[in-house]
Amino acid sequence: MLLVKQIKSAPYNNKTLGENKTIGLLFFNPSLRTRLSTQKAATNLGMNTIVMNLNTDGWNLEFEDGAIMNGNKAEHVKEAAQVISQYCDIIAIRSFPTLTDKEKDEEEQVINSFKKYASVPVISLEGATEHPLQAVADILTITEFKTKKKPKVVLTWAPHPKALPHAVPNSFAKMMQLADVDFVITHPEGYELNPKVTGNSKITHNQHEAFKDADFIYAKNWSNYNDYGQITSQDTSWTVTSEKMKLTNNAKFMHCLPVRRNQIVTDEVIDSENSIVIQQANNRTFAAQAILTKILENHDS
Amino acid sequence: MLLVKQIKSAPYNNKTLGENKTIGLLFFNPSLRTRLSTQKAATNLGMNTIVMNLNTDGWNLEFEDGAIMNGNKAEHVKEAAQVISQYCDIIAIRSFPTLTDKEKDEEEQVINSFKKYASVPVISLEGATEHPLQAVADILTITEFKTKKKPKVVLTWAPHPKALPHAVPNSFAKMMQLADVDFVITHPEGYELNPKVTGNSKITHNQHEAFKDADFIYAKNWSNYNDYGQITSQDTSWTVTSEKMKLTNNAKFMHCLPVRRNQIVTDEVIDSENSIVIQQANNRTFAAQAILTKILENHDS
Amino acid sequence: MLLVKQIKSAPYNNKTLGENKTIGLLFFNPSLRTRLSTQKAATNLGMNTIVMNLNTDGWNLEFEDGAIMNGNKAEHVKEAAQVISQYCDIIAIRSFPTLTDKEKDEEEQVINSFKKYASVPVISLEGATEHPLQAVADILTITEFKTKKKPKVVLTWAPHPKALPHAVPNSFAKMMQLADVDFVITHPEGYELNPKVTGNSKITHNQHEAFKDADFIYAKNWSNYNDYGQITSQDTSWTVTSEKMKLTNNAKFMHCLPVRRNQIVTDEVIDSENSIVIQQANNRTFAAQAILTKILENHDS
Missing domain, CATH: 3.40.50.1370 (Aspartate/ornithine carbamoyltransferase)
Known part of the structure; x- marks a missing residue:
């Protein structure tokens, strides 16, 4: 909380922290506040931002282990998460619940799959059960x-x-x-x-x-x-x-x-x-900036 | 006109003017020249740019006062405009006319609603009746x-x-x-x-x-x-x-x-x-850069 | 090859090369690796990046010479390519083949049309016959x-x-x-x-x-x-x-x-x-960065 307040009082005080670092914002669902505030937060820290609407810009993802991928899903999250980790230093994901499959929603399949396979920190921009x-x-x-x-x-x-x-x-x-x-x-x-x-x-x-x-x-x-x-x-x-x-x-x-x-x-x-x-x-920006600051500061430790 | 010509002759001469300033480009309609030239203009001034296709990236907006929002519109422009003003220093909007409701088009409902509720300057990237x-x-x-x-x-x-x-x-x-x-x-x-x-x-x-x-x-x-x-x-x-x-x-x-x-x-x-x-x-860039320059120069006055 | 290896060993060593230069990434098709790695490469060189999904963000393009444009195609590639060249210093395009019209695919109609009419270098981010x-x-x-x-x-x-x-x-x-x-x-x-x-x-x-x-x-x-x-x-x-x-x-x-x-x-x-x-x-970033480096270095020669 102290960190968030400090950041709010001087949001541009740490503009070199994110130098040469890239955040990938991956959206499976609509977003206004989250999309804008996280971009703003990243920019305040000097990071580069790449935004992707995964379902439309990229490929339909498979999340099931062992799937025989002969349907409409072109890429497995195992590759997607590892590959995006090659280009981004932080991955941030929004993925709403199905609201039909309680078990899968409670497992946070999408975000947890990215966390499992990514080699960089993964942030939730609202998952199935948490925001x-x-x-x-x-x-x-x-x-x-x-x-x-x-x-x-x-x-x-x-x-x-x-x-x-x-x-x-x-x-x-x-x-x-x-x-x-x-x-x-x-x-x-x-x-x-x-x-x-x-x-x-x-x-x-x-x-x-x-x-x-x-x-x-x-x-x-x-x-x-x-x-x-x-x-x-x-x-x-x-x-x-x-x-x-x-x-x-x-x-x-x-x-x-x-x-x-x-x-x-x-x-x-x-x-x-x-x-x-x-x-x-408005405080969404500083919440996002706080978590990004923490991640960037721990990056080399 | 003098300003536009000056800018055209030296487009990168004012790269610190937009430092730590963000422009939000909000599109309700397709755009090529406007999208690219306004981004170019903002970048020439050192601004950060956030581009959103509002209808697909965000939420379907309600513009009517007093609406009982139990239909397919998830957010009222009152909130959207105020919220975007928290993250952006300038808002730029493209919104074509209905061409069916002359009165609403002549009222420039979309852009004028943003102007009414935003707390930052709002620029038209082509409204219902003006470009x-x-x-x-x-x-x-x-x-x-x-x-x-x-x-x-x-x-x-x-x-x-x-x-x-x-x-x-x-x-x-x-x-x-x-x-x-x-x-x-x-x-x-x-x-x-x-x-x-x-x-x-x-x-x-x-x-x-x-x-x-x-x-x-x-x-x-x-x-x-x-x-x-x-x-x-x-x-x-x-x-x-x-x-x-x-x-x-x-x-x-x-x-x-x-x-x-x-x-x-x-x-x-x-x-x-x-x-x-x-x-x-090509001159679209310098037209956009001129209006952005004017807004940024007056920002603190 | 030597250049690519040099870049990989020190990707941020040339961050002023792309100063005040803009790359336009134009996608007619989905992309994950290409989209992210090319943005990363451009950012590593200090370039500004503008990404457009042409079919949805902009206008449906006509590629046939002499077409009477009274159908659903709103803009001819002749104008599109020349106009984008006004705002971007490099144009990069992804356009998949039809897989139905062999002749048109082998002509690389989309990318070659852009090359023909653009006044800036055009890079293939995967065409009909080459990647x-x-x-x-x-x-x-x-x-x-x-x-x-x-x-x-x-x-x-x-x-x-x-x-x-x-x-x-x-x-x-x-x-x-x-x-x-x-x-x-x-x-x-x-x-x-x-x-x-x-x-x-x-x-x-x-x-x-x-x-x-x-x-x-x-x-x-x-x-x-x-x-x-x-x-x-x-x-x-x-x-x-x-x-x-x-x-x-x-x-x-x-x-x-x-x-x-x-x-x-x-x-x-x-x-x-x-x-x-x-x-x-991961090596996609350095391949992209190598070609961008070459283009930028030859820009004034």
Whole structure:
């Protein structure tokens, strides 16, 4: 956290660290914040950046060991990861879950395959079950905006028309368990996250109760984890509204973005002064820059 | 104009101006000249460049205020513009018109939404109704190639198989009204451009008369403005030919490109020594570099 | 060869050579190694890199002279090549063959059109019939791993589910004819490459005989050249296996990648210590950097 704050206060102070180093950003899925903030972070450190949309720019990858590759997959991740390691000093990957094959998603097949075969450090830009750099940006944002030593932080489920991954709520919940906060998760019945992730976190199905005296409201949709990848509720009574925000201790509103307005949150709340989603997005750069700094500094050790 | 010429004569003279500055080039539509020339211009100034095809790399954007976002649009321009402003010091956008919704096109919904919500300068790389950097390149080209103080410049409609925007002829017509030229527009009946744009410009439906003694022939197709976005003529008697060029005062031939050969203009004309379309395309770099220079110089003022 | 080795031993020794120079990488087809290694090479020389997927980022190109462009092709290569030459100091192009029109493929219509109209040097990143930078990487790899003055090098056909180009085997066969090696080509009957390319090279339909005492096995599929672009065999008895490798003189295994595992080669062989496909891919950077160095050094002469 100290490193992230230092970097934010002087982002260009380490421009020789990345000299002659290349980061490869590999996207299997759409990205706005992650794509831009990681490029920005790398450039701030003097690194070269190569961006690839793997599915369209390159070859369809095979991930199964022992596969007889006579179908539509032209390259095995064993070669891809080793080869990219020849050209890049760091590999960063975004790969969403299938939301249909729970086991494969929990294995983080794509990112872990790259980690297994690459000969350079591999960073997650959001995997099937984790979005670690988002969580670093989140805790930095909370630290910056908190007005008491131990704020009450609420992670609330909210409705969304599509089935979304668990990566963001998972990483946020893990981060909150490490932080000095009073952490509460609220969601409709049946929408429990992986209990290994939530651990001893307080969980309630009563959103109003959760919001009471909260200092931070972190809204996020996720699909059903038990009935894996299904949408079992689109209950708009869970949308974050001004009325609910009045229950809080003048709480700040957070979301990882992109956000569905008037589904996840009303215009009134996200357009209010208490919304800090843009500052939160801005912190993505410094989260990325911190991890890159650490990797580059350890490169020769 | 002076600035553009200075830049062209010494394009690398200001390489520290853009140090630690990032430009985000956001494309909603295809681009060749604009994509390459703006990257070149930014690099000449020492800027970092991030290029995104928004529709495919990122998220489908919602532009309507108050929308209940439960459809296929994942992010509102309000967030997108503010967020990109966190990572980029200048935002440059290409967004073609719908050619079906005249009102929305004339409002320049996409670019103006970005301008409204971004916290950094926003540049048009061709909007629904204007292509300003093309017009700067055009006037620079005319200035370079004119052989008399006040040349006769003719903007002529020419046939094309697809419905094309009005942005290029609009911006060219506006620029010519500011320039010291004898400006004439010629097109088939019914193909009048927006009268607010053409103002007091001479307009004739007689292409032969228009070409008489012309010093520059600027060919361009546009779809019908009154019968909005429709193709009401594909009359190939409007193609620019060598015979018609003989009516001129040894005129130079101009076009913004890409150009449909043997529709807009015959091979003979565009391949002739009087064709200056490549020099015109080259000037796109210096037009872009001039606007970037101005923005960067005013950045802290 | 000397230049390539020098570059490999000190890749950042010439970082001012490419200052203020831009390379445009134009892709009509997917690419992983070529895309990354050429960007890496250009960056190592201090060049700026612009990457474009021409078919999706830009305009559909017309290549036929005299075409009446009233179809779906928006820009002629005549303009595209000249225009890109205004923004880039070197143009590099990947364009696969049609595999249906032998004559057009052998004319290398795409790359040769760019060469004809561009005003800057044009490099092939794999054309219809040649992949020259791959061949440079290949001979460098053989030079690094050979254990005798004149090694036996075998190019063997292997099965593949799709019709593949002849560019890689063609360029490899040409390179081997220039090298101090004992070169043998082996493939099923009917799969003869262009005899103008293979020249006096030894050719056998007996793969086992070919492998005997070989020092390098270079596996590659290609489609039928005589029955042009057709797949007339998918005979998996041609797959490179450990049993066949035992016939060799402890040969190294090579392939240009991407490779279909358990079609072209078994897991056992490509995962063995004798497989040098990753080192071979790594050498792509230095092959690219060598050609760029030569071009940049001759730029003003």
